[in-house]
Amino acid sequence: RSRPLTPTEQEQVSGWLRAGEESLFWRQQALDQRHALNCAVLIADHLPGRTDLIRAALLHDIGKRHSHLGIGGRVAASSLALLRLPVPSRWRRYLDHGPLGAADLAGLEAEPIVVAFAAGHHGGVPSGVDPSDWSLLREADGE
Structure with a gap:
């Protein structure tokens, strides 16, 4: 279990995000906020x-x-996908989190790099994105 962000960390996050983005951020689970x-x-x-x-x-x-989904559901969804087995719809939403998040961000008119990284952070560099920016983002994500 991941520890919640401290008040100081919460202020740091709030200082970086715009109002609509901040609302989305705080709706994440603590482990996703920490990551x-x-x-x-x-x-x-x-x-x-x-x-x-x-x-x-x-x-x-x-x-x-x-x-x-918690960690167990996420592991199960990922395992089923790797084995190319049917994935229940709720678990499919976890696997499709990139496009779902990108749609949320596009609705807020977030910068193109913000939308693009949400959409395809497990993939290659999209056209129009600086490869060094993408590489740094992927490195930060642990890829």
Whole structure:
């Protein structure tokens, strides 16, 4: 179980995000908030002025909240997908968290890199995205 963000960390997140984005961020589970903050801090340490990349790091997994799955359900969904077995619809939402989160962010008119990283953070560099920015974001995500 991941520990919730401290008040200081919560202020840090709030300082980086816009109002609508912040609302989405706080609807994530604590483990996703913790992972997102760790990613964002790595980006901020490398490129403190690139708030677009920091926001991309903070928001890349927001689509996971649509599934309402804990760790066990996430492992089960991923295992079924790897085995190419049928996946229940709620678990499918977890597997589709990238496009779901990207749609949420596009609705908020988030920057293109924020939407793109949410949509395809497990994939290759989309056209129009700086490969070095993408590489840093993927590194921060542990890829």
